[in-house]
Amino acid sequence: MSRKLMIGAAQLGPITRSETRDQAVARMVALMHQAKARGVELVVFPELALTTFFPRWYFEDQDAIDAFFEREVPGPATQPLFDTARELGIGFYLGYAELVDAADSKQRYNTSILVDGAGHIVGKYRKVHLPGHSEHEPWRSFQHLEKRYFEPGQEGFETWQAFGGTVGMAICNDRRWPETYRMLALQGAELMLLGYNTPIHYPPVPEHDHLQGFHNHLCMQAGAYQNGMWVVAVAKAGREEGCELLGQSCIISPTGEIVAMASTLGDELITYECDLDRTKEIRDHIFNFSLHRRPELYGLIAKPSR
Amino acid sequence: MSRKLMIGAAQLGPITRSETRDQAVARMVALMHQAKARGVELVVFPELALTTFFPRWYFEDQDAIDAFFEREVPGPATQPLFDTARELGIGFYLGYAELVDAADSKQRYNTSILVDGAGHIVGKYRKVHLPGHSEHEPWRSFQHLEKRYFEPGQEGFETWQAFGGTVGMAICNDRRWPETYRMLALQGAELMLLGYNTPIHYPPVPEHDHLQGFHNHLCMQAGAYQNGMWVVAVAKAGREEGCELLGQSCIISPTGEIVAMASTLGDELITYECDLDRTKEIRDHIFNFSLHRRPELYGLIAKPSR
Numbered sequence: 001m002s003r004k005l006m007i008g009a010a011q012l013g014p015i016t017r018s019e020t021r022d023q024a025v026a027r028m029v030a031l032m033h034q035a036k037a038r039g040v041e042l043v044v045f046p047e048l049a050l051t052t053f054f055p056r057w058y059f060e061d062q063d064a065i066d067a068f069f070e071r072e073v074p075g076p077a078t079q080p081l082f083d084t085a086r087e088l089g090i091g092f093y094l095g096y097a098e099l100v101d102a103a104d105s106k107q108r109y110n111t112s113i114l115v116d117g118a119g120h121i122v123g124k125y126r127k128v129h130l131p132g133h134s135e136h137e138p139w140r141s142f143q144h145l146e147k148r149y150f151e152p153g154q155e156g157f158e159t160w161q162a163f164g165g166t167v168g169m170a171i172c173n174d175r176r177w178p179e180t181y182r183m184l185a186l187q188g189a190e191l192m193l194l195g196y197n198t199p200i201h202y203p204p205v206p207e208h209d210h211l212q213g214f215h216n217h218l219c220m221q222a223g224a225y226q227n228g229m230w231v232v233a234v235a236k237a238g239r240e241e242g243c244e245l246l247g248q249s250c251i252i253s254p255t256g257e258i259v260a261m262a263s264t265l266g267d268e269l270i271t272y273e274c275d276l277d278r279t280k281e282i283r284d285h286i287f288n289f290s291l292h293r294r295p296e297l298y299g300l301i302a303k304p305s306r
Numbered sequence: 307m308s309r310k311l312m313i314g315a316a317q318l319g320p321i322t323r324s325e326t327r328d329q330a331v332a333r334m335v336a337l338m339h340q341a342k343a344r345g346v347e348l349v350v351f352p353e354l355a356l357t358t359f360f361p362r363w364y365f366e367d368q369d370a371i372d373a374f375f376e377r378e379v380p381g382p383a384t385q386p387l388f389d390t391a392r393e394l395g396i397g398f399y400l401g402y403a404e405l406v407d408a409a410d411s412k413q414r415y416n417t418s419i420l421v422d423g424a425g426h427i428v429g430k431y432r433k434v435h436l437p438g439h440s441e442h443e444p445w446r447s448f449q450h451l452e453k454r455y456f457e458p459g460q461e462g463f464e465t466w467q468a469f470g471g472t473v474g475m476a477i478c479n480d481r482r483w484p485e486t487y488r489m490l491a492l493q494g495a496e497l498m499l500l501g502y503n504t505p506i507h508y509p510p511v512p513e514h515d516h517l518q519g520f521h522n523h524l525c526m527q528a529g530a531y532q533n534g535m536w537v538v539a540v541a542k543a544g545r546e547e548g549c550e551l552l553g554q555s556c557i558i559s560p561t562g563e564i565v566a567m568a569s570t571l572g573d574e575l576i577t578y579e580c581d582l583d584r585t586k587e588i589r590d591h592i593f594n595f596s597l598h599r600r601p602e603l604y605g606l607i608a609k610p611s612r
Contacts, residue, residue: 202592219531256520292483300488
């Protein structure tokens with residue numbers, strides 16, 4: 001039986017601070033309709049896809065921060081995505097800021113969900129590798145306060161049986177860490193879905209700015225190849241509130257080749273028919289883990305440093 | 307104080323089966339003299355640099371196999387490399403087949419050594435990730451019997467204080483595994499030295515042959531960037547006993563950029579002045595391990611599978 005899955009990477013252009021969730025969701029619904037017309041079965045949206053990338057600002061007022069978070073998904077603003085999924089029979093990956101509002105405490109995560117073509121949530125992932133800093137650093141031309149506004153995910157990396165295969169999720173900075181791909185592959189992942197918001201300017205080392213696109217693809221192509229996985233990576237792109245965000249959303253095959261790539265910085269759908277059986281070309285041979293890995297010699301990698 | 311180190315990657319063209327160790331060593335000594343003229347302080351030679359790449363043949367006779375191994379290094383054939391090192395004040399990395407001939411048993415390893423500019427051995431490494439197969443597979447156009455002829459190294463990955471920095475070694479297939487770079491970086495490596503013999507034809511999946519050069523650089527560029535290390539990778543290249551070996555020996559900066567690359571398939575020296583302090587651009591920021599890694603969530607990576 002064929003395990004070919006038509007996937008769409010639905011890049012979003014910038015979302016201004018004044019743009020409402022309803023407006024952002026309407027753009028995503030439009031992309032889902034485009035996807036349906038191209039035979040897509042699974043659409044991948046960016047990280048924090050419902051609002052502007054708010055960690056670029058320092059807010060003292062917790063209510064101002066919480067205004068960017070979702071207390072429930074689906075909720076009033078996101079329900080159209082679920083309705084469209086069910087109507088069109090298309091699944092999706094969505095990144096958003098998650099607020100867990102318990103009686104005695106609140107937790108906030110940078111989260112993604114995987115939704116199937118019946119509109120049901122299959123899995124949820126909370127970002128493990130939060131980049132940036134936790135204190136206001138006025139010397140920067142913009143902030144990257146993910147370490148302030150989010151708690152790191154405690155559940156780690158998981159996989160789910162969905163869309164005829166084994167699917168893993170990750171978010172943005174996770175893609176720079178080889179452990180992300182390996183943890184997913186060791187749990188059988190054949191496909192990794194990822195959204196990102198990546199400023200081209202990196203204030204601590206601006207002399208690397210021109211390498212931002214190279215580094216983005218380098219990490220993901222290596223992760224795909226070294227783990228024999230499909231990787232679908234989707235940007236929020238373009239000039240958002242004065243900050244240039246990297247585009248180049250892409251679909252990468254288990255050989256590490258970029259097989260589809262966005263060529264604009266706006267809302268753009270790219271598609272590829274991903275044969276999940278092609279993972280075997282890598283995982284049964286050059287990277288046959290059980291034949292070639294030496295986990296007894298990798299202890300330091302999993303050794304807590306503190 | 308500057309920590310700039312002039313490094314030479316000394317690619318070798320093919321070594322025929324009839325070529326003697328003296329002949330191979332004479333080629334390497336010539337490359338060391340070229341290196342001296344260019345101000346090089348450390349020369350990197352390929353994996354198994356003293357003979358033809360013998361795991362491509364199935365031998366039943368253990369004496370025929372052992373003829374490719376060294377019982378002592380330095381020994382009569384390799385002494386000129388040590389003498390030249392001392393004479394020129396140039397260190398080197400050398401790959402060779404190591405036979406440990408103990409009273410009650412013999413062990414064979416795919417080994418490299420690091421020798422300083424005074425001709426002293428600083429460190430020894432035994433290949434951890436042996437590729438290929440252990441039984442004769444006549445359907446292949448050539449064999450890759452590393453798993454038959456060598457035992458896997460049991461010491462794992464180490465680093466040494468040498469050449470003004472922290473140096474790690476790896477060999478050939480080790481470069482495809484992200485754990486190699488990570489284990490070295492977690493021990494402070496600023497520079498990884500590696501030799502390889504890589505057939506362009508991969509008999510189990512020949513439809514990937516055209517990607518051999520891409521995969522070679524992809525893994526090493528990602529490993530360099532994700533660990534903020536210099537990587538120096540040196541091939542035995544060209545058509546050796548009917549088998550085409552990949553060239554493209556290279557020096558890769560901690561940003562993952564290829565900063566020098568061989569453009570022939572013969573004996574060729576490429577050089578680059580590697581500033582070991584540039585590792586900080588990466589390791590103090592985007593890949594600051596203590597700030598951003600989550601080793602408590604990486605357990606599966608170091609969990610023995612058997």
